[in-house]
Structure formats: structure tokens, C-alpha cells
Amino acid sequence: MKKWIDISQPLHNRIAVWPGDTPFHYEVSWSKADSGSVNVGKLTMSTHTGTHADAPFHFTDDGQRILDLDLERFIGPARVVDVTAFSVLTAADLAGVPLEGVTRLLLKTRHSCNPQEFPSRILQLDPDVAPFLAEKGILLLGVDIPSVDLLDSKELPVHHALLASHVQIVENLVLDAVEPGDYEFIGLPLPLQDSDGSPIRAVLRPL
Numbered sequence: 293m294k295k296w297i298d299i300s301q302p303l304h305n306r307i308a309v310w311p312g313d314t315p316f317h318y319e320v321s322w323s324k325a326d327s328g329s330v331n332v333g334k335l336t337m338s339t340h341t342g343t344h345a346d347a348p349f350h351f352t353d354d355g356q357r358i359l360d361l362d363l364e365r366f367i368g369p370a371r372v373v374d375v376t377a378f379s380v381l382t383a384a385d386l387a388g389v390p391l392e393g394v395t396r397l398l399l400k401t402r403h404s405c406n407p408q409e410f411p412s413r414i415l416q417l418d419p420d421v422a423p424f425l426a427e428k429g430i431l432l433l434g435v436d437i438p439s440v441d442l443l444d445s446k447e448l449p450v451h452h453a454l455l456a457s458h459v460q461i462v463e464n465l466v467l468d469a470v471e472p473g474d475y476e477f478i479g480l481p482l483p484l485q486d487s488d489g490s491p492i493r494a495v496l497r498p499l
């Protein structure tokens with residue numbers, strides 16, 4: 293059996309966050325020395341820091357929350373496709389990519405990512421990708437960038453198009469060391485009842 297590959301950004305105090313968002317902070321708030329018994333940590337973070345899933349509530353007030361999401365989407369086969377050659381990606385571009393039978397698509401949009409640096413430019417996805425993916429039977433789209441929309445977008449057309457097409461969004465994957473191909477994927481959100489997003493521990497195992 294092949295080994296699982298971690299495709300998650302390590303969460304630590306120097307991880308990059310969305311400009312202006314809550315910095316990630318972990319500290320031991322109660323030390324073994326103080327308590328005489330245990331170290332206990334305290335965590336402060338945004339729900340969109342590191343490798344994470346978006347809930348529809350992130351961009352629609354009446355949208356589903358993290359705990360409402362179907363776990364089946366977050367476990368199962370996935371295809372990794374290299375789109376590093378594109379700065380704009382449309383449905384027409386994806387028409388040349390074999391996607392028959394694919395239910396989860398992970399797009400490798402850059403050769404390397406430094407999770408401690410917020411990117412200045414990212415791939416521009418065309419909203420027409422969403423209905424195209426849904427038509428192929430894709431349930432989840434994962435990207436190795438902080439957003440499926442452009443960084444300065446306020447309307448978030450790609451987020452909305454993916455929601456309309458029932459495609460789950462996963463962002464900030466680490467695909468640097470991952471070859472294009474077919475894998476088993478697991479990336480479960482935490483059971484955050486009311487949340488608009490959740491960190492996930494995303495892993496792949498070659499099929």
C-alpha cells in the first residue's frame with residue numbers, strides 16, 4: 293500500500309493569512325510547569341487560514357454552514373491536474389482535460405507555494421468552469437491558492453457559480469510535490485456547527 297501524502301499547509305504563528313484577517317496564533321495557555329500536570333493550548337485563527345473548506349454561508353447569508361455539509365464529498369477518489377501553464381482558465385480550456393468519471397478535481401495552479409507568503413497574483417478561473425465541472429459529475433474542486441476568485445473580487449462570481457453547480461470548494465492545498473494523476477483524497481472539515489469555513493487536514497494516496 294502506498295503512503296498518504298500530506299497536502300495541507302502547516303498551521304503555525306507565521307502562516308500567511310488573508311490581508312487584514314485574524315492572525316493565526318497558538319500558545320500554551322496553561323503549562324505543565326504551572327499546572328503541575330499538563331500543557332494546554334489556546335488557538336486563535338480565521339476559518340479561511342491554511343488548507344480549508346468554504347461553506348456557502350461564507351458568501352451567502354442563508355447558505356449552509358460547515359456542519360450541514362455532506363461528508364461524502366470530502367472523502368474519495370480525486371484527480372490532480374496541472375494547470376500551471378494558465379493564467380486564466382475557462383471551461384473551454386478544461387475541455388481538453390480527461391475528466392470522465394472524475395468526482396473530485398484538484399488543480400495545481402503553481403509550481404511551488406510558500407504558505408508563509410500571501411500570493412500577489414493567482415490563477416483567474418472563469419465562472420463557466422462551474423457548470424462544466426458539474427456536468428462532468430465533479431462534487432469538489434480543490435485549488436492551491438487562497439481563493440477560487442481573484443484576490444480583489446468582492447462579488448465572488450466563481451464562488452457563487454460553484455455553489456449554484458453544487459461543487460464544494462477547498463482552498464490553499466499544497467500540491468508542490470504532487471504529480472498529476474489519480475489519488476484517494478481525504479480532507480474533512482471540523483464539526484463547526486455555525487461556521488462559514490473550516491480548516492481541513494487534506495491528504496492524498498496514489499491509486
Ligand SMILES: N[C@@H](CC(=O)c1ccccc1NC=O)C(=O)O
Nearest residue numbers: 310313338340346350438439463
Ligand atoms: N473568499 C476567500 C476569503 C476571503 O474573501 C476573505 C477571507 C478573510 C477575510 C476577508 C476575506 N475577504 C474580504 O473581502 C476564501 O474563500 O477563502
Ligand SMILES: [Zn+2]
Nearest residue numbers: 340346463489
Ligand atoms: Zn475560504
Ligand SMILES: [Zn+2]
Nearest residue numbers: 346439440463
Ligand atoms: Zn473561498
